[in-house]
Amino acid sequence: MEQQTPLSPTTSQDDNLKEMLLRYLRYWPWFLLSAVIAIAVAFLYVRYSPKLYQTNTQIKILKENESGLDLTGLEGAGAVFDMNKVNLQNEIQILTSRRLLEDVVEETGMQTRYFIAGNVKTVERWKTEVPFSVRWKTADSILNTSGPVGFQLRFIDAETFRVRTLDTEPSLTAEGTINEAVALNGYAFQIVLKPGAQHSGKVLADTDYLIRFQPKNQVINSLVKNLQVNPIGDKSEVLTLGLQGENPVKNEAILNNLTYQFNQDGIKDKRLVSERTGEFIEERLRLLFRELDTVESGIVSYKEENKLVDIEANIAQLFTKEGAAEAKRFELETQKAVAQEFQSLLNEREDFSLLPANLGIESETINTLTASYNDLILQRNKLLVSSTKENPLVVNLDEKILETKSNILKSIQAYIRSLETSLATVQQRESTSTGKLIGLPKKEKEIRTIIRQRDIKEKLYLFLLQKREEAALQLATVTPIIKIVDFAYTKPNPVAPKTRIVFLGAFIVGLLIPFGILYLRFMLDTKINNKEHIKQLVQPIPVIGEIPEVEKKDAVLLRPDDRSITAEAFRILRTNLAYFKAAGKEQQKQAQVIYITSSTKGEGKTYTAINLASSLAAINKKVLLMGCDLRNPQLHNYIEKDKQAFGVSSYLYDTSITMDDLIIPQVLGISNLDVILSGAIPPNPAELLLNGRFETLIDQAKQHYDYILVDTAPTILVTDTLLISQLADVTLYLTRANYTEVKLTAHIKEMYEQQKLTNMALIVNSVDDKKGYGYNYGYGYGYSDAQPPAWWQFWKR
Template sequence: MSEEAKDLDGLSGIFDISQFLNKLIKLWWFFLLCLIIGLSYAYYKNQFIQTYYSASSLISIKDNTNPLFTSNQSLTFNWGGTTDKVTTVITKFKSRTHAERVVDELQFYINYIQEGEYFNIDAYKATPFFIYADTARAQIYGKNVRIKVLDQDSFELSASFSEETSLAYDYANKVHEQVKTPVGEWSQQFKFGDSIQLPFLNVVIEKTSENIQTGQWLFNFGNYWATVNNYKGIRIMQKPEGSSILELSLSGTNKARLIDYINTSSIVLETEELELKNKFATATIQYIDSSLVAQIKSVKAAEDDLEDFKGKTTLLDAQEQSTDLNLRLTDYEKQETGIKRQLDYYENLENYLKNKSDYTLIQAPSIVGIEESSIGGAVARLVSLSEERKKREFSMRADAPVFQQIDRDINTVKEVIFENIRSSKSLLNRDLNDLYSKINRIESEIKKLPKEQQAFLRKQRQLEIEQDAFNIFKAKKAEAELVKAANVSDVFVIDKARDTGGGGSRRDGNINYLIALLMAVALPVGLAFFLTLLDNYLHVPKDLERMSNVPLIGVIGKMNHPSNLVVNDQPKSTIAEAFRGIRSSLHFMYKGEASHGCRTIMVTSSVSGEGKTFMSINLATVYAMSGKRTLLIGLDLRKPKIFDDFGIENTLGVSNYLVNDASLEQVIHNTRVDNLDLILSGPVPPNPSELILSERAGNMIEELKKSYDYIILDTPPLGLVADALEIAKHADASLYMVRQGYTKKGMIEVINDKYSKNEIENVSFVFNYYDDRGKYGYGYGYGYGYGYGYGAYGNGYHVNKIKKPWYKKNTGLYASRSVNKKEQQ
């Protein structure tokens, strides 16, 4: 045998491929059923395939520095490089907070529905109306409300409620509530543009055009967080990769929703970025505004005080006296005020840095006239680092190493600022002391003037100082407002999302048909594979060759017949020829010389129902028809069968003889088959094993050998009782019956064990009830006898039953007769 043949034989021993293929062929109806069901389901599923659209826009992320101011003067600072900005913007686009802002802006939690034949369609912007929800009040949640447009001015809302209260949602505070609802069917008419204020619904419904179409639609308020999470999946690509040009894209079933979300998303982020850039200028303006309010009061108070003094004094032309002294003193006091303002700024800045952690709200030093580059640059650097830290919080964990580095840089800058503050305060205090000396000298000269003149000059100086401070604040505010007005967002829309008229795409429905076809194939294949693995029965003679060393002497074909006397009733059938072949093969198995010129053949099996009686009767008939004196003995004392086929009462037989209740002559019966005698098993005894194992049983067989040429022993199943082993001692050959689709593979181990231990000799298998008509793909060319009950080889040599075609079984084309068909047992 070649290596390839050995491999195939080994594989077949593990898994019977031919049996698997046969089972698969038999499951053709299951394949057809699966195919019909699968294709029907695929067709049904294809009706739900929706068209998907895509929308996209292009935006640019640039570091747009305010061109009106230098780094020393500007109220804005460079928050980071372009790469950092791009990363931050991408992270913001994908953030939940950003999606919330866009969803809130567009009120995307309102679902517009057009009813379809197989599924509902998202009718956003396809309806002749638009719904504006009052987010200050809760809206009924997840409940479809029908809107029927009646005419150009009015519509009807309707819904069905089963309970007095229903679940609602507060979209402003993001919490669920319970609202009252009318039980049963509800409907009410409204005008377009009216404010609808109901316990469960608070909206304004506007028509989208002057001439609108009538019809019916549905709308509902859906899951807010599900909507937000759905749009968090916006796709962002850098074009080219690593650049600051971003492509935003979304796909979905409603093109208008996609376009609105992408464009509004860009607007929201553009506005947010501009507000962030203006944050420093806005904080500065707010600080100046609060200072201006106090300064205006101070100016007004100084003016009122001077006017009041003028009204009370009799001093004439006091303003012209000592003009030089007053101008000089006024200038010194203005300088004093400026120095004190700077000292206050340093004091406040020092306290802020010690007690606060968010440094993005620090006002610019230039507000109070500090033009020192070291202070301005350090403050700008500190604000930049603080803003960078806040930006990275969007995309990084709190324990990321980058935050530790930024915090170290911030602390370093703070130390530099503290050192500059100490140095600057020291210089300012020195300058202030010099001013005090100059002021004191001029005041000593002014004290020489009359009291009224001194008071007038003092009040006049105070007014000028307050007015000068007011003018400085106004100038600084104008500067901050100019900076704010000149700022532009770092997010610039290059190409807005737009409906260009392109069609959408549908998922290929053929994939569903392909899946259906694959499932229609896979299920029968899987079932056939599973059944083959679980099939523990013998199906073909070749199974015996693989599983046992016991030779196979013949194959008996399947045939339905009213009785077991097939050979006698149809001597020219292929079944009869099979038994003749087995008769011929038995000549090679006889051991030694025939005792008294008689050959004894034992027929047994693993269990009942495998064809022992059928084999015994027909083998005995074959020998008898050949002119041999043949005796058939029924030794299955537990389950007698032979008597029924020969029409003899089982009242006297082996059991009677073994208990010495009858002689051999009395238990031997003649049959209607020439040369064939019969000894029945007789009544069932209470101790069959003891009787079979008795010496009298052996003597009986030896005695009968003197009168017959062949004795056929129909014994109990070897796999169930041990009687057959004792009988085998008196047999020249043993036939072990195996029935197709009935005998289990595990049963063969019984005879294998007996055969290997030499407990039974000269034993051969007979494969019974075999139907090879395409069942397992085997074509046998055995040299032993075989026969098939449906014309295996007729051609005029044998007479066989004609098998009625399946399509004519119930027609009158073939004569039918009712018979009591018996299995080959």
């Protein structure tokens, strides 16, 4: 049996995409409704959710040469501090340390928070934005509470107020008077009106205030979490401090106070080093004063004992050269003495204590190492405030401190050895000059020795006096360690919620929700949908018709003059059927036998058969519609005949019955349309169909009719149709949209590929146009009498 090729080419990928888009766009009202609802929810969220504002401030960490006092104009003076290298990571750790933030919390009073209660949301206000302040009684346990404590306060008039607890069940209530203590739930506090608010009782009475007290640790933890400190660049010494919060005034107050506390902390460190240096110098001055006094007294006593008043003039020239050598030796001995004193101090001091800086040692290496040692000691002390000695950072600093101290000792030892070498050379030159003075009186030489000792002590004393003045001046003129680049400033627009992103996200979600629902619905849909759907599943079986869905009450025989969408669908089916006739058939004018079958019952075989027959009769073709579903006949219901009337089963069983006995002429008043019913249900329909009488009946009908339409039994349930399939010229196989399972297409393809049915073509019945399937026959061209639904009836469109 020759199979017919499909009538249309395979659907392209672009057509599939277009069909898929149209399938979703058919539900555009739901997309629109979902998007509107999502945007409305987004509007309510943006309107009533707390708004967060970003506040920033910028500070520059100053080096010593940018902020300290320049003392280089004094002889032997140098910088007491050396901060040429700024480690921003260390400064960031200090800025975010709990020790510093605790000072900020205490200074700003952040533990007490004020709110104004609204109908929908509660807004936080800073201390300067409320007309009163709360003073907690220090004797009360409020300061040591482990959790937040809340009260609602409402003014009755300008002098009295009512307060109730927020965290107890049931709530406790009390009344109080301005400036007088009130106790409630074990907590005592005092409400104090700010200047200018004493006479605004009516205004105060219209507002509900919420007061919350939080433990210090909770406030510090929140501040640590929200505070952002970042450098503006790799090579920059400017830090940006940021804070997000609901109240811009509060954010600015916190950041400004944080920069103040950080600056004060740095100033304290500077003063501490200056104070330690001053203490060391004072101690050395007292010792030198006693030694110098002893030497002066010795000179006086020696001169008195030996009656020496003046040195002879002729000796002065002899001592000129010796004096130059002595001066150099004095200088070297002074340096050696200071270095030895500093070495002794370094050995006697504990490992992790500050050292005096720049004592006059003319060794840049020792001075630089001493300054670095002090910086490391300061960093270690700051870390120990909020951590233990086992902290890796502290251990690392300890190693650096000990290493630096060792380097200082080595540098001092090397410097002393260098001084000793220079001193030996000078002493050798001095010995040469001294040899010329051997002839001097012994007493004169001894007095010179005593005077030289006095000069050494005197120079050292004067040197330390100068250093004491430098340290005192440095202590009195300690300058800030930071420069405020920008004071705390809050951006006018909130950073959260981000209105544009929220609305865009809501719009996208509003579209995705119906899309997701439809996607799941389509994905879980296991039924055939429309003509294009089944084409993809059963290629290359041709699909020659698509019949729209009709209400059950409208599923009746269509009249020849009917101009409905359904009638047009059957006319198109009739036209396609004419083209589908076997192209190689020799007798083109011979009557056509058309089987109408399906996989299961309920797919519309009988409805399609009777209306196709009516459509063929309308073009003046003699049509015989024969019911051949011997097990579950339905044709009699459409023409209102008795189910037990003579029919095919009667003809097959009783040889005395002729075809003329079975024919019901001009059914429902339609000329050229005759019907033969299925007849009474026999016990053995398969055997009856094989007794040869059915073939005879078909042959007789061909002599009188142009078309013979046979309403047969479903193929997947019974074998009746397959037993007589060779008698058909065309087999129209019915599927029903949203009813026929996709898995049945395998059975349909098997019937086609194994040629169990002759010249097979498919029809899709009951296509639901509300789901975007079908072609809407008659719409847009004014041909059909049917009117489209109104625009708001989108479920019927």
